[in-house]
Amino acid sequence: MMCPCGGKCVTNAEDVLGHLEHHHIPCKSCGKIDLKKFSSLSEQLELKNINSQWGRCKCGRRHLDAVMAHILKIMIDEGLRDKQANLRKVGTPLITPAYPLKGAPYLSEDSLVFLTDELNDKCALRIYKEVPEVKGILKGDLKDTVGMKDSTSTPHTYQLLAGCDMRCDVVQTPSGALCIYKNQSQVHLEFPKPFSTKITAVYNVLKKYKSPRVLDCTCGPGTLGIAALKAGSRKVVFNDIWYPAAWTTALNLEVNGFPTNLTRKKEGLIASGENFEVYCADIKELTSILNEKFEICLVDPFPGVDFKEAVKSVEKLADELIIIE
Ligand SMILES: C[S@@+](CC[C@H](N)C(=O)[O-])C[C@H]1O[C@@H](n2cnc3c(N)ncnc32)[C@H](O)[C@@H]1O
Ligand SMILES: [Zn+2]
Numbered sequence: 001m002m003c004p005c006g007g008k009c010v011t012n013a014e015d016v017l018g019h020l021e022h023h024h025i026p027c028k029s030c031g032k033i034d035l036k037k038f039s040s041l042s043e044q045l046e047l048k049n050i051n052s053q054w055g056r057c058k059c060g061r062r063h064l065d066a067v068m069a070h071i072l073k074i075m076i077d078e079g080l081r082d083k084q085a086n087l088r089k090v091g092t093p094l095i096t097p098a099y100p101l102k103g104a105p106y107l108s109e110d111s112l113v114f115l116t117d118e119l120n121d122k123c124a125l126r127i128y129k130e131v132p133e134v135k136g137i138l139k140g141d142l143k144d145t146v147g148m149k150d151s152t153s154t155p156h157t158y159q160l161l162a163g164c165d166m167r168c169d170v171v172q173t174p175s176g177a178l179c180i181y182k183n184q185s186q187v188h189l190e191f192p193k194p195f196s197t198k199i200t201a202v203y204n205v206l207k208k209y210k211s212p213r214v215l216d217c218t219c220g221p222g223t224l225g226i227a228a229l230k231a232g233s234r235k236v237v238f239n240d241i242w243y244p245a246a247w248t249t250a251l252n253l254e255v256n257g258f259p260t261n262l263t264r265k266k267e268g269l270i271a272s273g274e275n276f277e278v279y280c281a282d283i284k285e286l287t288s289i290l291n292e293k294f295e296i297c298l299v300d301p302f303p304g305v306d307f308k309e310a311v312k313s314v315e316k317l318a319d320e321l322i323i324i325e
């Protein structure tokens with residue numbers, strides 16, 4: 001499975017899930033780097049005489065705070081952060097693979113996509129070269145939703161300044177865990193929780209049917225529809241208006257054990273497999289594109305977006321409509 005960057009950023013779910021204990025867990029020798037988040041980093045570094053390894057253990061891992069401190073030190077050197085800046089002023093660490101941890105993550109090589117709103121190419125390149133844990137650097141505001149909020153909005157993306165922004169969220173479902181990959185500059189952020197209310201909502205409906213046909217109208221990277229396939233649905237049709245999201249669904253189907261072909265044999269269709277199809281279309285076009293009925297239709301819009309009309313447009317396609325809120 002090739003990542004668009006040409007590297008080996010994407011592996012199948014079995015491999016990721018079979019080795020989760022190797023990710024972000026400290027070994028017996030890993031130490032904590034005791035940095036205060038609200039105090040000036042530079043002053044703390046002078047006091048503690050921290051060397052170039054920044055608390056890296058012989059196993060190669062470092063506490064997340066050490067990695068963020070290393071990044072902040074470079075930003076201060078480059079004049080992009082105040083000399084008195086503290087760890088709260090660095091940016092957002094997006095670890096990969098992300099899954100619920102009992103303690104703070106201890107990071108190894110290529111395990112972090114770093115997102116911040118104030119950065120330039122030169123500093124990004126320095127961080128990428130000097131901090132081995134960083135696999136990609138994005139410029140953007142955490143508050144701005146990546147992708148298309150609805151059919152009338154202008155798409156928004158983060159800017160990839162260095163490396164690769166492909167990362168993986170591990171999502172627990174009653175039928176086993178899923179690996180949901182995404183290029184974080186193109187597909188919105190969703191922080192995995194130990195128990196996803198969305199997944200619970202979907203499973204509560206799925207269990208009412210023996211082997212339902214499911215339409216996932218706003219599939220994003222495919223989480224809910226792939227969960228429905230894993231739970232034994234007869235067929236799942238995925239759709240998203242935003243091409244990078246629909247493409248990511250196809251990638252995640254393959255990753256999670258559902259062989260997928262990219263195809264454009266029909267209007268809006270971008271990929272298909274044994275018992276699923278992936279479309280890239282406005283939800284309002286689905287009645288004219290799809291010539292079939294479903295037991296369950298899932299609609300999962302972004303929070304705060306008025307989707308009443310969109311929901312109305314798919315009412316006739318399914319026996320039961322589930323709107324995730
Ligand atoms: C909250 S996300 C869905 C997340 C997904 N269910 C998951 O759990 O991975 C909302 C999605 O709706 C899509 N969307 C927005 N407007 C749409 C429209 N008019 N038709 C189809 N999809 C749309 C966005 O591109 C986005 O991927
Ligand atoms: Zn990559």
Ligand SMILES: [Zn+2]
Pocket residue numbers: 026027028029030031057058059060061
């Ligand atoms: Zn260690």
